[in-house]
Structures are given as C-alpha cells and as structure tokens.
Amino acid sequence: MEIRAGLGYDIHRLEEGRRLFLGGVEIEFGRGLSGHSDGDCLIHAIIDALLGAVGMEDIGQHFPDSDPRYKDVRSTELLKKVVGLMRERKMEIVNVDSIVIAEEPKLGPYIPQMKKTLGPILGVRQDDLGIKAKTNEGMGAIGEGEAIAAWAQVLVRKIK
Numbered sequence: 001m002e003i004r005a006g007l008g009y010d011i012h013r014l015e016e017g018r019r020l021f022l023g024g025v026e027i028e029f030g031r032g033l034s035g036h037s038d039g040d041c042l043i044h045a046i047i048d049a050l051l052g053a054v055g056m057e058d059i060g061q062h063f064p065d066s067d068p069r070y071k072d073v074r075s076t077e078l079l080k081k082v083v084g085l086m087r088e089r090k091m092e093i094v095n096v097d098s099i100v101i102a103e104e105p106k107l108g109p110y111i112p113q114m115k116k117t118l119g120p121i122l123g124v125r126q127d128d129l130g131i132k133a134k135t136n137e138g139m140g141a142i143g144e145g146e147a148i149a150a151w152a153q154v155l156v157r158k159i160k
C-alpha cells in the first residue's frame with residue numbers, strides 16, 4: 001500500500017474589522033486574518049500538507065491571490081476542491097494532525113466545532129483529526145497578537 005506524508009505551514013496577519021475564521025469556524029474576536037480568501041491559516045496549512053503529500057504544487061499555485069474567483073472565498077471551499085483533486089488521483093487521507101499558534105483568542109472551546117466541520121470534508125473520523133491550540137508565550141509577532149500561524153501534518157494512502 002502506498003503511504004505518503006505531507007507537511008504544511010501558514011501564517012496570516014491579524015487585522016481590525018475582519019471576521020476571524022479558523023478551522024472553518026467563525027470566532028467572535030473583533031479582528032480577523034488578512035488575506036485574499038477568508039485567511040483561515042489552519043485550513044491553508046492542511047491544504048499545503050495534502051498537496052505536498054500527493055506531489056502537487058502548493059496552495060498559491062492552485063488558488064492564486066490574483067484570481068478574483070478566490071476573493072473572500074471560504075477556505076472550506078478550497079479544501080473541498082483539494083480533497084476532490086486527491087480523490088481523482090485515488091488518494092485518501094489516513095489522518096491529519098495540526099497545531100494553531102495564537103496568543104488570543106482562546107481557541108480550545110472551538111476545537112470540537114472545528115473537528116466537526118473539517119472531519120466530513122477530509123473524510124476522516126474525529127479520532128483521526130488532531131487540532132491543538134498553543135500560544136507563543138508572548139514572544140515575537142505571534143505572541144504580540146500580530147499574527148496567527150498553523151502547522152499541519154497529514155498521512156495519505158492510495159485507495160485500493
């Protein structure tokens with residue numbers, strides 16, 4: 001059985017007056033992540049991990065920020081497209097693990113909802129989808145609340 005791993009990372013600046021989306025869930029915060037899309041850096045990290053695992057080009061090549069079709073697009077829609085591309089290549093996801101690094105807001109209470117939102121799109125059970133939230137201990141741009149970052153690791157396999 002062919003098994004492949006993928007790694008993804010993303011970081012977006014926090015901006016006043018934008019809605020905050022993380023893991024496909026809207027979070028009340030007063031500031032949101034900048035970007036051409038909804039700025040959901042957790043989903044973007046997962047997308048890059050998936051694309052990397054199957055040997056495709058990265059998220060910027062698939063969904064360029066010069067393309068008006070992706071202006072303010074929900075990242076859940078981008079993720080659905082990528083999972084579709086993987087299925088065309090007869091690949092399915094074994095598991096996903098991820099970390100979101102944000103000083104604020106407290107993300108722990110939103111993790112169950114993120115898993116409920118992303119699990120069905122990815123086609124994995126809740127047990128096969130890890131989402132962990134950490135702070136940056138007050139250090140650097142993330143620690144000062146200027147940005148939120150995310151890491152994701154995936155394992156995919158060929159569908160028999």
Ligand code: MG
Pocket residue numbers: 010011012035039040041044
């Ligand atoms: Mg991004």
